[in-house]
Amino acid sequence: MIDTPSSRLAQRLAVGIPALLIGGALISQYGFGLYPCEMCMWQRYPHYAAIGLGLMSYVLGPPRLWVALAALAILVSGIIGGFHAGVEYGWWQGVTDCATAARAEGVSAIDAISAAPMIRCDRAPWDLLGVSLAGWNFLISVSGAISILYLLAKRKPR
Incomplete structure (x- = not known):
C-alpha cells in the first residue's frame, strides 16, 4: 500500500501519463491519418510497458518499485522521442529507413505496398x-518521469 499523498499521485501519474500519450497517438493515427514511422512506434513500446508496470503497482508489492519502473519506462520513451525530434529537425542522422503503412485488404501485397504512403522518420x-x-513526447515524458520520481522520493512528514 502506498502511504503518502505524493506517492499516490506518483502512482496515478505512472499510469495516466503514458495512457494519455498513447491515446493521443492512436487518435492522431486512426482519427487524423497521421501514420507512425518506425521511430514513432519505438516511442510507444515503453509507454505500453509503463501502463502495465503502473497497473501492477496497484496489485503487487512493493508498489513504489513498480511505480519507479514505470517512471523509467516513461523516461525511455521520452529519450527516444528526443532522439526522433532531433532527426526531424535535422540535428543528426536517424538510424532507420522510412516505413509504409500498407494494408493488403482485398488486394495483393505488392499492390498494397505500392499504394501505401511512405512514412518518413526525418x-x-x-x-x-x-x-x-x-x-x-520528449517534453511530456521526461518532465513526467522526473516528476514521478521526485514524488516517490519525498519523505513522509513527521
Whole structure:
C-alpha cells in the first residue's frame, strides 16, 4: 500500500501519463491519418510497458518499485522521442529507413505496398508551436518521469 499523498499521485501519474500519450497517438493515427514511422512506434513500446508496470503497482508489492519502473519506462520513451525530434529537425542522422503503412485488404501485397504512403522518420507530419509530436513526447515524458520520481522520493512528514 502506498502511504503518502505524493506517492499516490506518483502512482496515478505512472499510469495516466503514458495512457494519455498513447491515446493521443492512436487518435492522431486512426482519427487524423497521421501514420507512425518506425521511430514513432519505438516511442510507444515503453509507454505500453509503463501502463502495465503502473497497473501492477496497484496489485503487487512493493508498489513504489513498480511505480519507479514505470517512471523509467516513461523516461525511455521520452529519450527516444528526443532522439526522433532531433532527426526531424535535422540535428543528426536517424538510424532507420522510412516505413509504409500498407494494408493488403482485398488486394495483393505488392499492390498494397505500392499504394501505401511512405512514412518518413526525418519529417514531422504535424507540429504545434513548432514542436513535433516526437518533441512533445520528449517534453511530456521526461518532465513526467522526473516528476514521478521526485514524488516517490519525498519523505513522509513527521
